Amino acid sequence: EVQLVESGGGLVQPGGSLRLSCAASGFTLSSYWMHWVRQVPGKGLVWVSRINSDGSSRNYADSVKGRFTVSRDNAKNTLHLQMNSLRTEDTAVYYCTRESVSVSGVVIPNDYWGPGTLVTVSS
Amino acid sequence: DIQLTQSPSFLSASVGDRVTIACRASHDINNYLAWYQQKPGKAPKLLIYGASTLQIGVPSKFSGSGSGTEFTLTISSLQPEDFAIYYCQQLNSYPLTFGGGTKVEIK
DSSP, rough: OEEEEEEEOEEOOOOOOOOEEEEEEEEEGGGSSSEEEEEESSSOOOEEEEEEETOEEEEEOOOOOTTEEEEEGGGGGGEEEOOOOOOOOOEEEEEEEEEEOOTTTTTTEEEEEEEEEHHHHOO | OOOOOEEEEEEEEEETTTTTEEEEEOOTTTTOEEEEEEOSOOOEEEEEOOOOEEOOTOTTTTEEEEEEEEEEEEEEEEOOOGGGGGEEEOOOSSSOOOOEEEEEOOO
16 A cells, blocks of 8 residues: 655744655655645645656755755655755645656656645744 | 636535536646645545546546646536545646635535
8 A cells, every 4th residue: 555654844943944754655666756745724735846766856846945955765765855944934734745657658646645744833 | 837726716516516616727738737636634635637537546527628728627416525625736847836726615
């Protein structure tokens, strides 16, 4: 069974740092691109970042570029999101998601999601 | 960045109704559009990708259509378990973006 489980969320002061992790099981992480998506409680979904299967290519939302870094450890089946210079507006539930490709080569976005981890940035 | 505008943002409907949600993109995104369903306290669930391809395990009462800048999600006969928030997402170009969501509530 495919599972994604995020961890590392919590309360941090503005300007602080936090490292989120996403443990993957039930599939071979090294074969998949992965994403982070966040959601302020009661608000909409916001895409944050994406990393390709071997970690050589990454993309970020403008709002986190230069502050957040996505990485992966395929040997440990783990995805990370290093968040620095945190702002109050970064407060949200952070989800890791998997991107697949169908047998016909079509991208299947976000076919699996973790339950999310809450990050609260507040003094 | 590509903006996605969903309409309506709120929809009140009865069990058995046919419901249609629209998603308009600010630029041509071909058919690189997905639809998700989210229930309270849960992670979103992928319903449709490629604008019209039903994800494995999703009931056929859900259907998607459109290409370019205009897309729709249709629920053929609304059931109690379908009351949720629905989001569209474009995957044509980075940064990937989501629509603002459509909340479907019971009339």
